[in-house]
Amino acid sequence: xxxxxxxxxxxxxxxxxxxxxxxxxxxxxxxxxxxxxxxxxxxxxxxxxxxxxxxxxxxxxxxxxxxxxxxxxxxxxxxxxxxxxxxxxxxxxxxxxxxxxxxxxxxxxxxxxxxxxxxxxxxxxxxxxxxxxxxxxxxxxxxxxxxxxxxxxxxxxxxxxxxxxxxxxxxxxxxxxxxxxxxxxxxxxxxxxxxxxxxxxxxxxxxxxxxxxxxxxxxxxxxxxxxxxxxxx
Numbered sequence: 001x002x003x004x005x006x007x008x009x010x011x012x013x014x015x016x017x018x019x020x021x022x023x024x025x026x027x028x029x030x031x032x033x034x035x036x037x038x039x040x041x042x043x044x045x046x047x048x049x050x051x052x053x054x055x056x057x058x059x060x061x062x063x064x065x066x067x068x069x070x071x072x073x074x075x076x077x078x079x080x081x082x083x084x085x086x087x088x089x090x091x092x093x094x095x096x097x098x099x100x101x102x103x104x105x106x107x108x109x110x111x112x113x114x115x116x117x118x119x120x121x122x123x124x125x126x127x128x129x130x131x132x133x134x135x136x137x138x139x140x141x142x143x144x145x146x147x148x149x150x151x152x153x154x155x156x157x158x159x160x161x162x163x164x165x166x167x168x169x170x171x172x173x174x175x176x177x178x179x180x181x182x183x184x185x186x187x188x189x190x191x192x193x194x195x196x197x198x199x200x201x202x203x204x205x206x207x208x209x210x211x212x213x214x215x216x217x218x219x220x221x222x223x224x225x226x227x228x229x230x231x232x233x
Contacts, residue, residue, distance in 0.1 A: 009217065018087070024041065025062065026063050026091070031174070032174060043218060044070075045066075046072070047227070049074050053146075055077065055138075056078065056079045056115060057119070058117045059123060060083055060120050060122070060126065061082060062083055064092025065095075066119060067092065067094075080100075105120075105123070105136065113139075114141055116146070117141075117147075119148045120147075124149055136208075142230070144190045144230065146229050147205070147229070148225065149201075149225070150223060151223065154204050156221055159193065205228040211231045212228065
């Protein structure tokens with residue numbers, strides 16, 4: 001299995017990597033997911049919409065695709081997008097998003113208890129310390145606030161071997177043609193393999209103080225939506 005130069009998750013190198021692929025990132029995601037990425041974000045938006053939040057933080061917002069979806073589905077909510085990569089936020093601004101902040105997910109520049117919902121799509125696994133990031137998300141959530149994580153996972157059964165073949169061998173080559181950065185997508189494959197999934201992620205959320213935690217697999221388990229709630233002690 002080919003290994004990426006980004007396996008150690010050095011924040012500087014990860015930030016630089018996203019900066020280089022920023023303007024081809026969305027195209028690559030759509031092609032590599034066969035268009036399913038828009039459906040996954042719609043599902044997240046529909047879930048958040050039911051809670052009728054007034055203030056949402058979309059952390060690791062990147063090019064702003066989820067933040068834009070949330071604004072469309074929940075037009076009365078304030079949606080703040082935060083990311084540590086300024087070139088990605090430049091792409092988000094092209095979508096008409098203006099409430100954007102350059103921020104480190106391990107040390108968020110927000111007061112305690114200011115958001116009703118925190119969303120993070122395909123971003124937590126790129127952070128150097130999952131527990132620190134989750135603790136920061138909990139800190140900025142109001143009492144009864146909700147966390148939604150959307151990220152890749154490994155399907156079970158016979159599909160897993162086929163998916164791993166695609167993930168480690170087809171995806172880097174295909175994405176390399178689209179973005180010119182095949183090594184970035186070798187990193188993505190490695191990060192998906194090492195990311196806590198299913199019950200392991202649910203347990204991590206509980207250890208970080210979230211309640212009512214749930215894992216919802218989508219598209220045969222290729223991605224999973226994780227939810228948690230901040231309950232009053």
